[in-house]
Amino acid sequence: MTKLEELTALLVNEINDFNKGVEKLEKISEQINSTKIKMDLTEYKSIIEEHQKQMSIHKNMMEGFENRFNNKIKEAKIYPSWAVVVFVICIVVTVVSISMLILK
Incomplete structure (x- = not known):
């Protein structure tokens, strides 16, 4: 019988501890629910x-x-204007001089 009494006392103690734990959790839960966190x-x-x-x-x-x-980019040119003018003048002078040589 003593073992049965010891087991019963142990179970009663465990149940009491469990109830205390549940009560603590309920208090914590109430505190969490009542606490409002505001951010600034x-x-x-x-x-x-x-x-x-x-x-x-x-x-x-x-x-x-x-x-x-x-x-x-819009204003960019491959060759400067003066180079193009000189090139065109050289072409014209070359064509005129060759045509004068051929016609003589």
Whole structure:
């Protein structure tokens, strides 16, 4: 009988410990549910606004660079104008001199 009494006492102690654990968990759960966490976003908002300003400035600079680059590409020529004029004059002079030699 003593073993049965010991087992019963052990079971009663375990059940009491389990009930205490459940009560503690319920208290913790109530504290978690009652606690509201609020975040202060004002600092982050100012940082994000500053970043947006910097990004818009950077975007404007990139668009300006792109416009200047596109204008340079449109104005770009393979040969300078004076070289083309000299080449055409040389061709004309050569054709005229060859035609004069042939006609003489």
